[in-house]
Amino acid sequence: MDFRLDDDQRALRAGVRELLTRRFGRERLRAAVDPPRAAGAADGPGRPGGGAPAPVLDRVLWRELGEAGFFALRLPRARGGVGLGLAEAVLAFEEAGRALLPGPLVATHLAAGEVPGAATGECVVAAVDGTLVEWLEEADVVRGDVTGAVALRPVDPLTPLHRVDRAAPPDPVAALLTAAEQLGSAARTCALAVQHARTREQFGQPIGAFQAVKHLCSEMLVRVEVARSAVYAAAVTGDPPDIAAARLLADEAAERGARDCLQVHGGMGFTWESDVHLHLKRAWCRARRGPCAAQSEEALAEDLLAPEECPEECPGECPRECPGA
Amino acid sequence: MDLSCTPGDEEFRARLREWLAAVLPGLPPKPSPDDWPGRRAYDLGWQRLLYDAGYAGLHWPVDAGGRGATPTRHLIFLEETEKAGAPYVGANFVGLLHAGPTIAAEGGAAQRARWLPPVLRGEEVWCQGFSEPDAGSDLAALRTRAHRDGDDYVVSGSKIWTSHAEVADWCELLVRTDPKAPKHRGITWLAMPMDAPGITVRPLRTLAGSAEFAEVFLDEVRVPVGNRVGEENDGWRVTMVTLSFERGTAFVGEVVACRRVLRELAYEARANGRWDDVPLRRRLGRLNAEFRALWRLTQWNVSEAERTGGVPGAGGSVFKLRYSQARQELYDAAAEVLGPDGLDLDRRWTADRLSSLSYTIAAGTSQIQRNIVAERILGLPKGR
Numbered sequence A: 001m002d003f004r005l006d007d008d009q010r011a012l013r014a015g016v017r018e019l020l021t022r023r024f025g026r027e028r029l030r031a032a033v034d035p036p037r038a039a040g041a042a043d044g045p046g047r048p049g050g051g052a053p054a055p056v057l058d059r060v061l062w063r064e065l066g067e068a069g070f071f072a073l074r075l076p077r078a079r080g081g082v083g084l085g086l087a088e089a090v091l092a093f094e095e096a097g098r099a100l101l102p103g104p105l106v107a108t109h110l111a112a113g114e115v116p117g118a119a120t121g122e123c124v125v126a127a128v129d130g131t132l133v134e135w136l137e138e139a140d141v142v143r144g145d146v147t148g149a150v151a152l153r154p155v156d157p158l159t160p161l162h163r164v165d166r167a168a169p170p171d172p173v174a175a176l177l178t179a180a181e182q183l184g185s186a187a188r189t190c191a192l193a194v195q196h197a198r199t200r201e202q203f204g205q206p207i208g209a210f211q212a213v214k215h216l217c218s219e220m221l222v223r224v225e226v227a228r229s230a231v232y233a234a235a236v237t238g239d240p241p242d243i244a245a246a247r248l249l250a251d252e253a254a255e256r257g258a259r260d261c262l263q264v265h266g267g268m269g270f271t272w273e274s275d276v277h278l279h280l281k282r283a284w285c286r287a288r289r290g291p292c293a294a295q296s297e298e299a300l301a302e303d304l305l306a307p308e309e310c311p312e313e314c315p316g317e318c319p320r321e322c323p324g325a
Numbered sequence B: 001m002d003l004s005c006t007p008g009d010e011e012f013r014a015r016l017r018e019w020l021a022a023v024l025p026g027l028p029p030k031p032s033p034d035d036w037p038g039r040r041a042y043d044l045g046w047q048r049l050l051y052d053a054g055y056a057g058l059h060w061p062v063d064a065g066g067r068g069a070t071p072t073r074h075l076i077f078l079e080e081t082e083k084a085g086a087p088y089v090g091a092n093f094v095g096l097l098h099a100g101p102t103i104a105a106e107g108g109a110a111q112r113a114r115w116l117p118p119v120l121r122g123e124e125v126w127c128q129g130f131s132e133p134d135a136g137s138d139l140a141a142l143r144t145r146a147h148r149d150g151d152d153y154v155v156s157g158s159k160i161w162t163s164h165a166e167v168a169d170w171c172e173l174l175v176r177t178d179p180k181a182p183k184h185r186g187i188t189w190l191a192m193p194m195d196a197p198g199i200t201v202r203p204l205r206t207l208a209g210s211a212e213f214a215e216v217f218l219d220e221v222r223v224p225v226g227n228r229v230g231e232e233n234d235g236w237r238v239t240m241v242t243l244s245f246e247r248g249t250a251f252v253g254e255v256v257a258c259r260r261v262l263r264e265l266a267y268e269a270r271a272n273g274r275w276d277d278v279p280l281r282r283r284l285g286r287l288n289a290e291f292r293a294l295w296r297l298t299q300w301n302v303s304e305a306e307r308t309g310g311v312p313g314a315g316g317s318v319f320k321l322r323y324s325q326a327r328q329e330l331y332d333a334a335a336e337v338l339g340p341d342g343l344d345l346d347r348r349w350t351a352d353r354l355s356s357l358s359y360t361i362a363a364g365t366s367q368i369q370r371n372i373v374a375e376r377i378l379g380l381p382k383g384r
Helices: A007-023 A026-033 A059-067 A086-099 A105-111 A172-199 A211-237 A240-270 A276-287 A293-304 B007-026 B036-053 B071-083 B090-106 B109-121 B235-249 B252-272 B278-307 B315-343 B350-356 B366-377
Strands: A125-129 A132-134 A141-143 A161-163 B126-129 B145-149 B152-163 B170-176 B187-193 B199-204 B213-224
Touching: A007 A059, A007 A086, A086 A105, A086 A172, A086 A211, A105 A125, A105 A141, A105 A172, A172 A211, A172 A240, A172 A276, A211 A240, A211 B278, A211 B315, A211 B366, A240 A276, A240 A293, A240 B278, A293 B252, A293 B278, B007 B036, B007 B071, B036 B090, B036 B109, B071 B252, B071 B278, B090 B109, B090 B126, B090 B170, B090 B187, B090 B235, B145 B170, B152 B170, B152 B187, B152 B199, B170 B235, B187 B213, B187 B235, B252 B278, B252 B315, B278 B315, B315 B350, B315 B366
Parallel strands: A125 A141, B126 B170
Antiparallel strands: A125 A132, A132 A161, B126 B152, B145 B152, B152 B213, B170 B187, B199 B213
8 A cells, every 4th residue: 555646646746737837827817817808898797896708718728738638638548548547637637726727627528538529628518517517608518408507697707607407417527526626726725825824924923923823724734634635545446435525525625725715814815816715716616516515425424324345245225336236 | 546455465464354353252351441450451461462473563663572564564453453343552552652662762772672572562561651730732841850869860740641550560751850951951751660669649530430540749759760761851852752653553443443433323323213314414424524534544644654664744643633523523423313312421422422522632732733733734933
C-alpha cells in the first residue's frame, strides 16, 4: 500500500496546473467574469446592476484542453484516448476546480468516446445533472431530456443554468469528478485565507497570529485533508459508498471553506473584486449536481446494513450495489 | 495511489488472522474495570502471547528488540486485532507507545537493555508523569522539581492524569532541573521506579464514575542519575519524540471499532423502529462518510510515515481534530438511537458516550491541535 501520488500522477497534476495557470490564470478568470463591454451591448444576467451578456465559452481553450487529453483521459488508447484511470481524472478535475475553470467539463469528459468530437474538445457537451443543465446554450450536444428547460439568472457569473422538471439519475463517475472539483476549490480557498491571514495586519500584527483566525484556517485544512482522503480513495476503489462519502465531504469542504475564506478576508471578501465569492458560488452550483446530500446520506445509511464482507453465497437481500446483488 | 497490499502483506494478514482465531478463545475472562491488579495481569498476559508469537513491538526498530515492521504492517496488525476483538493495549500503552519508543530513540545501551525487553515480554508496566495541576496544555510550565544529591535526583511535586499509576513499575517522569532557564530548556526526563519511598498515588474519579486516572504526589523521591534518558535539561526535546508517536497510531484500532459501532447502531435502530426517523437515519449515513474518510486519512498518514521512516508528522493533529469530534458525534447519535435508554448506564454506548467527552481534551486539546496545524502546517505566525 502506498496511498500517496506516484511520480506519473505528480507529473500529470503539475502539467495540468501549468496549463491552467498559463491559459486560465487570474487575469483570464477576471476577464471571463467581466468581459470588456462592446459599446451599446445589451445587459445580461448575472451581473451586478444588470451588467454584461451571458458568458461565452472559450472554444480555443476548450480545444487545447482536448489536445492535452483532459476529456479523453480515461478513454482507452485503442479508441484514441490517453488510457488512464479514475485516479488521474480526479487529479485533473481537482486542478480545474482550483482554477475555477468554467464550462461543462464533467459532461464533456463523460461524453468522450460516445459523442463525436467530445474527446478532442471540438464538441462541447452539456448534460442534465440533478434538475439543472449547465451551459445549455453554448453546448453543441445536450444529453438528457431538456424539454421545457427554463433559464435562470445564475448566481455564479461563469455557470449559465437552465432548470428542468425531471431529474437525471445520478452518475457515480460524474459525482466523483464533481467532488474532485470541490476538493480543488476547497484547497484553494484554504490557501487564499492563509495567504491573507499572513499579510493583513490589524492591531499591530498579522491577523493570522490571532487564534480566532488561526483556528478558522486550521478547520479549513482539516476539512480539505479529510475530503482529499475520501476523494482519492473513492477514485481508487470506485465503490458507490466511497463515492457518496467523497461527495458529501468535498461539498462540505468547498462550501464551508469558501465561507470561512470570505470571513477571513473581512470586508474585502464581500467585494466583487475578490475571487472568494466566485469559489463560493461555483461550490453552490456543483453541490446541486446529483446526487444531492440527502440521497448520498440515505445511500450511506443503507450501506451500514450491508454485511461488512460478503458471505460466500450472496443471500440477495443486501442493499450493496454489486454484480452479485 | 495504491491501496492494495503486497503479497507479503496479505500473507502477514492471513497468518495473523489464523493466529488470532487460534489464541483468542483461550484467553481468560476479562477482569472488571475496577480490578486494577486483574487488569494488569490480563494486559501483560496478552502482551506475553504477542511476544511468544513474534508480534511484540512490531513497529519498534530491530535493534531495540522490535520487528522493524513497516507502518503498513503495523496498520494491518492494529486493524486485524481490533476486528477479531483482541484485547486492547491497555496497561502496556505507555511502555509500548511512549516510554519504550523514547528509550529506543534516546536511551543508552544499558538503559535499552534494562527497560525495553520487559516491556516487550509483558513483564513491566509504565505510566506517564507529564501533566501537572498547573501544567496541562502548557506542559512546559511544569514545576515538579529535581535537584542532584550525590548519585540521585531528589524529586518533589505532583503529577496528574496518570493512567495505571496504581499498578505501574515505572513512571516516565518530566521534572524541572533548572528553574532559571527558559521553561523548555530546564526540563529532564527520568525513569522513576514506582516502589520508591515518597510516592503517593490517589485515584481520580472521572465524570464517567470510574477511576481511570490518578494523581501522583512526590515527596523527596530519590531517582538514580543513571535513570535519566538524554542530557540534563534536554528532556523537552526527548519528550517530543514520544508525543508524536501518541498522535500517530494510537487511534487506528479505535476507528475500526467506531465503524463497527456505527453498523451496530444501524441494526439497533432498525430493530427498535428509530430507522424510520429520516433525520436520524441521514445522520448515521453522514457518520458513515465520516468514519470511512477517517480510515482513508489513516492510510494516507501511514503512507506518509512510511516515507519519513515511521515518525508521524503534524498530519496526526489533522486526524486527531476530526476523529475526536466524530467520536463524540457517534455516541451522541447512539443516545438518539437508544432514546430514553440512552440515559441508562447499563446500556452499552452510554458509558462510551461519557468517555468520548475526554477525546477533545486528552493528548492535546482541540484548541492546541488547531494551533499546531495553523503554525506547523499552514505557517501562520505565533501570537504575541
